[in-house]
Amino acid sequence: MNGGGTRRWGWGSGRTEHQRAGAQEAKDAAAAAFYDLDTAQRDLRISIETLSAVDDSPAARKAVADFQQFGARIDQVSHEYITAVDAHDLDRDDLDSGTAARARAELDKARQDLERVKGELERFGQSLGSLLSQAETQLARLAPAVERARQGLLAASNALDAVRDSGLKADDLAGRLAALSPELTKLNEGAGRHGVQETLHRADRVVREAEAVREEAQRLPERAAEIDKRLASLRTRTQALHTRAGQVEPVLSELRRRFSAACWQDLQQVPEQAARSVRQAEEKLAEGRKARDDQRWPDAAAQLSTVRALLNTADEGIKAAADRLQRLNEVSFDKTKEVERTRFAIRDAQRLAMAGRSTPDPRHAGPLDDAVTRVDRAVASLSGRHPDYWHLLTELDAVKETVQHVVEQIREDRAAGR
Template identity: 60%
Template sequence: MREEARAARDAAQEAFYELDTAQREVELAVETVRAVGEGQAAQQALTEYRQISAQVNEVSAEYLAALDAYDLDAEGLDAATAARARQVLEQAHRRIDGERAELARYLGRVQPLLQQAEEQLVRVTPAVGRAKQSLLAATNALEAVQAAGLRADDLAALLAELAPELTRLNEGAARHGVAATLQRAEDVALRADAIRSSAEQRPAKAREIDQRVASLRTRIQALETRAGTVGPVLSELRRRFSSECWQDLQRVPDGTAEAVRAAQQKLAEAVRAREEQRWADATAAIGTVRSLLETADGSVAMVHDRLRQLNEVSADPQREVERSRFALRDAQRLAMAGRQAPDPRHAGPLDAAVVRLDRAVATLEASGRHPDYWRFLTELAGVRETAAQVVAMIRGSH
């Protein structure tokens, strides 16, 4: 009877070890499902496991109590006690086998959930790795900016805000859940990449502003040089042509000087903003300088162009007349193409342009020693513009 009881004890002990192994396997699966922990099915599986686990613990306690209740190695063990011990241990063995089978069935039921959870967990490690790599790249870029002598306090503050998020990523999905960890990793990576990109652009932006400042400083100097030629050109205009030809240009020298002073002042503001790393202010000031220079350059060019145009028309007024008549004839031919009579929408403006041209020629011829060549040029330019508008209207209707 003692040997039979010992055999029952050994068999129960082996079954208990197998139960413990099965429970460890199921617990690992449960922890994997719990890490994902999403959906009603997962919550039901976790609730069911708590019930099964309670039953396993109860059976384990009964088995351990049976071992403690009977000393099968005692010299005074009688046959009746050995028989009861065998019966109790065999009963514990059966209950252990039952719970082990229940664990196996439970593990089979949660396999779909386990597979789904494992697939999501597989995504966690690379996602967290990418987030950490992005943080490292942002840190290196920030250090490079600071080493270049540029301030980056704003970027350093943004990077410091990510430190708690890195701590949570290190704590893992088991604590914070797979979905939350994946979302956190993606968010950290995006924010760190933005910091890195901004940091990498700082030196390039500083170089770009420096180059633009140098270029504009050269343009200001060139404008000052060109502005010096305006006075002599205006003097020649006053000496050779009637006042109507140059009165509108009288303000160009003063306006150019004012533009140069304003451009120099704004360029100095851009330099200060760049030194203080107020990039938006520096860019805005540079844009103002460019606008001032373009306007002033246009004014200076207008004075030189006026003298050139007046020289050409005074030497040969007929050239401008023929140029304008050609534009009108070309528009008239197009207006009559395929028609017995022109469309009034086309004929009216063209007839008015012919009258305007003839009147401008007559006025010039009657003006004597000091003709208003500028008005003559303006009138003929208006004639050509009318012809071009009619041509565009005709071609647009086709």
């Protein structure tokens, strides 16, 4: 019996040790699966955090939400694995084969669940390839973009220093550059605090604004020289127009003496208007000079633009009076030249309207026939000691404008195949 007992004990012990070894292998395999799943989750979490920081699209937000759901499933299978490990002490001396077999089965199941979730996690990660690739590309842009912003600010600061060294104040540019300092602070705080997208946008904005400051600083000496040149040119022009404005009254005097009131009454205000425009131009020129001395460049440029507009107004009035006298002199001496020039334009348009046609298009013929009548009527209106030559000239000008419009219409119709 003792021998038989010894044999039964040996057989049972061998079976238990075999089951213990199998359970231990299952435990080790489950531990490896648990470690692999944990590693895969941590690796993918880094990618998801990158995606969340860089991409705010609906697809990216769904990926983040799906990963969070995976986290719950991973917690569940991890908890089941830990429970299975804690439930069985495989080093116990009194471990029986049945307990070892149950431990092995439970640990095998835990391993399978861990491996299954890991596989699903890997497939999920692979499905995010395009999103992650785009996010990593943007992340790779981050450091160079921030560095470009820093270098841009440095270049703008150096350009500003060089301008100041030349004697120009450039206070407005200094203010714009100082306003970028908080932006540099936020760039230095990093994307971890402000997000990748916001940091990239901020870096691009700083680069643009710093480059604008740098370019304007470099152009400032040239701008100052240009303002000085414009000041000198406009001063000369103002003086010339001051002289010319005084010549308008003699022109009007001759118009009054030789022609009817209808030929000159609309020019009565020209001397006063020209003198007023020149006087205002002189005042604005002085203000522009002061703005330039104070190095208020935008103000100086604005004042000089106003001076130019005032001088243009004065010049137009003065020129209108001189041109009126010249044209009236010419037409009073020989009205036929201007009249024939207008009639020739009408005949030329009529030939164009008939080219390739047996009858003209009424849309063209009507205005041209009316133009002939208007010329005849304008010539017939000249009467009395002081004929209204200005009416004749304005009517002939209007006729020529109408004829030109008809010619353009004919050419457009033919180009369109009508």
